Each structure stands twice: as structure tokens, then as C-alpha cells.
Amino acid sequence: MAEQFLEPVVENVYTLNLGPQHPSTHGVLRVVLDLDGEFIVRTDPVIGYGHRGHEKMGENRLYKQFMPNTSRMDYLSGMLYNHGYVLAVEKLAGIEVPERAKYIRVICSELNRISSHLLWFGTYVMDLGGFTPFLYAFDDREQILDILDRVSGSRLTYSYCRFGGVCQDLDSVFIDMTRAFLKRLRSRWSDYENLVTKNIIFIHRTRDVGVISLEQARQFGVTGPNLRACGVAFDMRRAEPYEVYDRLDFEIPVGTKGDALDRYYVRMIEMEQSCRIIEQALDQLPGGAFLNPKVPDRLRPPKGDLYFGFESARGQTGYYIVSDGSTMPYRLHVRVPSFGNLHVLVEAFQGTLLADAISTMGSVDLVIPEIDR
Numbered sequence: 001m002a003e004q005f006l007e008p009v010v011e012n013v014y015t016l017n018l019g020p021q022h023p024s025t026h027g028v029l030r031v032v033l034d035l036d037g038e039f040i041v042r043t044d045p046v047i048g049y050g051h052r053g054h055e056k057m058g059e060n061r062l063y064k065q066f067m068p069n070t071s072r073m074d075y076l077s078g079m080l081y082n083h084g085y086v087l088a089v090e091k092l093a094g095i096e097v098p099e100r101a102k103y104i105r106v107i108c109s110e111l112n113r114i115s116s117h118l119l120w121f122g123t124y125v126m127d128l129g130g131f132t133p134f135l136y137a138f139d140d141r142e143q144i145l146d147i148l149d150r151v152s153g154s155r156l157t158y159s160y161c162r163f164g165g166v167c168q169d170l171d172s173v174f175i176d177m178t179r180a181f182l183k184r185l186r187s188r189w190s191d192y193e194n195l196v197t198k199n200i201i202f203i204h205r206t207r208d209v210g211v212i213s214l215e216q217a218r219q220f221g222v223t224g225p226n227l228r229a230c231g232v233a234f235d236m237r238r239a240e241p242y243e244v245y246d247r248l249d250f251e252i253p254v255g256t257k258g259d260a261l262d263r264y265y266v267r268m269i270e271m272e273q274s275c276r277i278i279e280q281a282l283d284q285l286p287g288g289a290f291l292n293p294k295v296p297d298r299l300r301p302p303k304g305d306l307y308f309g310f311e312s313a314r315g316q317t318g319y320y321i322v323s324d325g326s327t328m329p330y331r332l333h334v335r336v337p338s339f340g341n342l343h344v345l346v347e348a349f350q351g352t353l354l355a356d357a358i359s360t361m362g363s364v365d366l367v368i369p370e371i372d373r
Contacts, residue, residue: 012036018357020049025361026123027368029342033354040357043349045342050372058332063089063299064163066332071157073334074370076119077312079112079148079158086161087242088308088319093163093301098289101165102243107178107281108148108160110274114185115144116313117267117274124264124362125196128205133195140188143181150174163299164292175282182275192268206260210360212348213258220347221340224315225270226364229255229262236311248280260363267365298327305331314338314365336370 013036020030028049034042054073058066070085071078083105090097122137145155151168152160160166196202212222214230227234233252237245253269255262301323309318315337322331341364349357 013041016354020046023127025368026366029366029368031345031361033349033357035354038354040349040352040354043346045345047342047368047371050369052369052373054373055332055334059329062297062327063301063329064297066329067161068157068159071154071159072369073336073373074312074314074317074338074367075157076116076367077112077314077317078154078156079152079160080109080310080312081317082158082161083109084308084310084312084317085319086163087310088306088321089163089299089301091308092304092306092321092323093299095164095295096292097164098292099244099286100169100288101290101292103281103285104166104170104290105161106243106245106248107170107278107285108151108158108166110277110281111144111148111178112158113313114271114274115141115148117271118144120267120313120365121192121196124365125202127358127362128202130196130199130202133192136188136191136195140185143177143184147174147177147181150177162291162295164295165290167291169290170285175285178278178282182279185271185275189272197264197268203261205356205359206264206363208257208259208261209356210260210348210352210363211258212344216344216347217258220344222315222344223337223340224311224313225263225266226315226341226344228253229266230258231256236309236316240309242310244281244284245277247284248277250274250276260359263363263365300325300327307335309335312337314341314367314370334373336373338366338368338371342366342371 013034016033016035018031018033019025020028030046032044033040054069057069070081074081118137118141122134125133149155151174152158217227217230231254233254235252238252250273253266255266303323303325305322307318307320309316317337318335320333321329324330348360
């Protein structure tokens with residue numbers, strides 16, 4: 001009978017919801033955390049709040065009609081997603097693209113990559129309590145939006161590429177604006193370095209925080225800057241070159257530890273490499289047509305399937321398209337990088353402090369709508 005009077009074992013673990021409205025999740029993401037004090041013992045990401053059925057919409061629209069949907073998955077890499085989709089369909093349908101159009105696409109895509117990284121830089125540092133770098137980053141990013149707006153008519157969700165080229169040619173004003181922006185951005189590296197890179201508070205909030213091992217990265221399909229921060233120089237632009245990337249000289253930055261600080265370094269260096277790519281593409285920009293006029297409005301690719309992978313701002317992205325010979329895809333699936341980049345946090349969060357979870361999540365650069373689609 002003595003057992004009746006024994007005190008019950010008290011469980012110290014409690015549950016906390018991070019999101020779905022928390023500003024550090026940068027989207028409608030809910031992460032259920034089991035905590036022992038301030039330490040995370042279990043992580044459960046809950047996705048799907050932003051599901052819009054893009055893949056099913058792609059199977060009920062003409063190939064051309066699906067074009068605007070592409071930039072609404074990863075809205076920060078809208079130009080890159082738009083670019084990757086037309087490349088996939090062109091390969092499936094055997095469409096030829098003028099040389100000038102290839103260079104134009106690369107220039108605009110790399111501008112969009114810098115734009116995405118600048119937004120990540122500003123919001124990440126703001127998550128950690130630094131507001132000034134956010135203003136600097138958005139000041140620079142505004143210049144890119146003005147440049148891309150000139151040719152595409154959009155500042156965020158782009159539908160600039162067309163099957164066989166682009167919808168509008170570059171003019172001398174665009175080229176002058178782009179060269180002026182490259183000069184301006186390079187003059188800002190010292191400001192960013194003094195504000196953030198050398199900031200001792202930032203270093204202590206990121207060094208040895210949120211380490212993702214190479215084995216974890218491979219297990220969860222982590223790609224992009226997050227994989228390169230683990231020491232793997234894998235970039236689709238170099239591994240499986242498309243457009244004119246094999247004609248351009250650029251480096252693939254890598255880290256050593258796979259921590260939040262490495263992920264920061266990789267993206268900062270990538271912006272400079274994108275500047276190099278844009279500069280070379282402008283120098284090599286040929287004359288000629290910017291659009292193949294022989295491409296029909298209603299494409300009917302031959303029966304078959306195709307997977308085309310490319311490098312978005314967050315990593316390897318791919319379109320898998322199955323054609324039954326009709327004017328609409330029989331199946332359209334998108335491989336997005338943020339899915340694996342999010343779920344590796346289940347292991348990366350294990351045993352870390354709650355405050356470090358904010359730093360880790362921000363360093364991974366998630367875009368939730370591309371996961372949910």
C-alpha cells in the first residue's frame with residue numbers, strides 16, 4: 001500500500017508553438033517544440049497553411065498559361081523559377097533559343113538571386129536584433145527592383161521569360177542601370193562587413209550554432225547555400241550547366257562547419273559571384289533576336305517525361321513534366337529546396353537553446369509558400 005503515497009514523477013518537458021504567426025518564421029509556418037527548460041528536445045514542423053494547388057493548376061492549363069504561377073511559389077526567386085520552367089518546357093518540346101535571349105535570362109536571374117540574398121541578409125540580422133542592416137539591404141535591393149521592373153513590368157512576381165526567349169529586349173538604359181548597380185553594391189561590402197560580419201554580437205549568435213552535418217544534409221536532401229556551407233561545392237550552374245553558365249567564370253563558395261556563420265558567409269560571397277556573372281554576361285551580350293518567333297502559342301510537346309533541375313536562390317529546384325501529347329501537362333511536379341532545408345532542422349534543433357533556434361532557422365533561408373505550393 002506504500003506505493004499509493006509515492007510522489008508521481010514530474011515531467012519537465014512542455015510544448016511551445018513557434019508560429020504560425022511568429023515573425024521569425026517568415027511565412028505561415030508552425031513549428032511545435034518540446035522544451036526542457038530552454039533546451040529543445042523535439043521538433044515537429046507543421047506545413048500546409050499556404051497550399052494553393054499550383055501543381056494541379058499546371059495540369060489544367062496550357063503550358064503558356066501556367067507561366068505566371070511559377071514565380072508565386074518561391075516569390076523571392078520568382079525570376080529564377082520562371083526561367084527554370086521555360087527551360088524545362090523548351091527541352092521537352094525541342095525549342096531553340098536565340099543566343100541573346102540566353103544571356104538576357106542569365107543577367108536577370110542573377111539580379112534576382114542577389115535580390116533574394118539581400119532580403120535574407122536584412123531580415124536575418126533583424127531576427128537577431130539588428131535593425132540598421134535591414135535598411136541598408138532594402139536600399140540596395142530597391143535598385144534591383146527598379147532594374148527588373150524596366151524590362152518585366154514587375155517588382156516581385158515575374159513572368160518575363162517566354163518559350164524561345166524573353167518578352168522584351170534589353171536597352172542601353174537597362175545596361176547602364178545594371179552596371180551602375182554593380183558598382184554601387186561592391187562599394188557596400190565594407191559597410192556590410194563593418195555592420196554585421198565583424199560584429200562580435202552577430203558572431204557569437206551564429207558561430208557553432210545550428211550545425212548541419214554533411215550526413216544530415218545528404219539524408220534530408222539539403223541543397224543550395226545550406227549544403228555548400230557543409231563543405232560541398234555543389235551548384236547546378238556548375239554541376240549540370242544550362243544556358244551560358246559554362247562560358248562564364250565564377251566560383252562556388254563553401255564553408256567548413258555547416259553552422260549559421262558559414263551559411264552567412266556563403267550567401268555573402270555568392271552575391272559577389274553573381275555580380276561577376278552579370279558583368280561577364282553584359283560584356284559578352286551578343287546582338288540578334290531576343291525571341292524565337294516560330295514558337296506556337298499552343299505547344300504540343302511529344303509524349304514523354306522530363307526532369308529539369310536548376311539553381312534557385314535556395315538550392316536545387318526541378319520541374320518534372322509528363323506530356324501525353326496534348327496542350328496541357330499530364331503531370332507537373334516541382335522539386336523545391338526549402339522542403340529538405342526545413343526538415344533537417346528536426347535534427348539540427350535537437351539539444352539547442354530556443355534562442356539559437358531563431359538564429360538557426362533564419363540562417364537556413366526558408367520560403368514557406370514554395371514548400372506548401
